[in-house]
Amino acid sequence: MLISSVTTIYFSPTGTTKKIINAIVKGMGIANDKIIDITLHKVRDDESPLIDGDIVLIGVPVYEEKIPEIVYPFLADLKGNGKPVVLIGVYGNIGEGIVLNELDFIAQKSGFKVVAAGAFIGEHSFSTKKRPIAQNRPNKDDLNKAEQFGKSIMEKIQNINSLKDVSLKIPKGKLPLIAKVVPKNSARLFTKTPLADLSKCSRCNICVKLCPMSAIDKETLEIDEEKCIRCFSCVKRCPKKAREIRYKHRFLVTNVLAIKSRDIKEPKMYL
Ligand SMILES: Cc1cc2nc3c(=O)[nH]c(=O)nc-3n(C[C@H](O)[C@H](O)[C@H](O)COP(=O)(O)O)c2cc1C
Known part of the structure; x- marks a missing residue:
């Protein structure tokens, strides 16, 4: 299958998700056709955007072991039109919970074909110099892994004839008890x-x-x-x-x- 461009869609208030997405795209070695940065309110409020790339990368940080609630409606509104999609969750070294399962569910419902997924680690949004949590992640090693992942995704897709041949099983994540009992936006x-x-x-x-x-x-x-x-x-x-x-x-x-x-x-x- 021929893939020559990618559309990236990400929410990244403190920039770590963006770093991982950029490293994967670098590894893929293709043009980043369109960047849809849904961190800003006005972009999330836009109507479902046209997705031009041959492949799509969606990245979100993990909030309360899930997809951040505020990006859910935007993602659920996307039109996948059968395009291959890579799903990325970035978390602060506590737990990724069910973020990939939620992304998988939304992507399939929106008509994407999920070809790859990954959970990466980014410095925790609550991390400070005095009380560091996953400080300076993604580090060099994380970014190398993300880049290599991008390369492997391309190899996988270029070696198949049809997306029908792809079936990806993402392991079922776990929600810790605390994430089940605390109210939203805890x-x-x-x-x-x-x-x-x-x-x-x-x-x-x-x-x-x-x-x-x-x-x-x-x-x-x-x-x-x-x-x-x-x-x-x-x-x-x-x-x-x-x-x-x-x-x-x-x-x-x-x-x-x-x-x-x-x-x-x-x-x-x-x-
Ligand atoms: C409201 C909120 C909830 C979070 N919940 C989790 C969590 O459940 N598990 C975890 O490991 N990190 C959690 N984090 C940390 C982020 O997932 C992490 O810092 C991520 O790298 C931030 O991505 P960004 O730099 O793209 O904004 C949370 C951060 C915020 C702001």
Whole structure:
């Protein structure tokens, strides 16, 4: 089968999912025809986009061991038209939960043919210098693996006559008990919205422009408590480090996160 272009679709508030997607595309060695970055509100609100690439890559971070709730409607609206798709979940070294199963379900329902999938590790959105979680992931080794994965995907597809010959079985993920019992957007229960320290802030408004929920007031720089999903894009992307993560029960939360992320996880790829 001939594949000469790829369309990438990703949600990536702190940039790690984007890094993995770019490394896979690099390994595939084909043109990235169209990038549909659904991190921004206005792109997610657009009508279902036309997908030009011969193959599609969809990448999302793992939130509460699942697909982030806010990207679900956009993904469910895509028209796959029988195109091959690669599904990627990126998680902060705690657990990928059922993200690949959910992506698989949506992709099949939207008419894609799932040809490959992978769970990779990215620095946790809640990671700080003082309390690092999966710091600097994806590292060089992760990116090499992602690149090699891209290469293998191309080899697989180029060696088949028809997508009908492909059948991919993604292992069933597990939801830990805590993810089953906590309410949606549970990050709101244990973190506060990040405040801007106006003595450091240069009023560049990058946080306002990049907020996936358009939750930051451009005059006061205050964050709407209800809209904010605690992705911490505003903390991680601030060039002046004027915002920081604020926990509600810091001792408890940071210790639970530290324990849950203790074992160093490695990427898992299905082809
Ligand atoms: C609200 C929220 C929930 C998260 N839930 C999980 C989780 O269940 N398991 C995990 O390992 N990481 C979790 N993470 C961490 C992200 O999956 C991880 O940092 C990812 O690399 C972020 O992707 P991005 O850089 O593309 O935004 C969560 C992050 C946020 C903001």
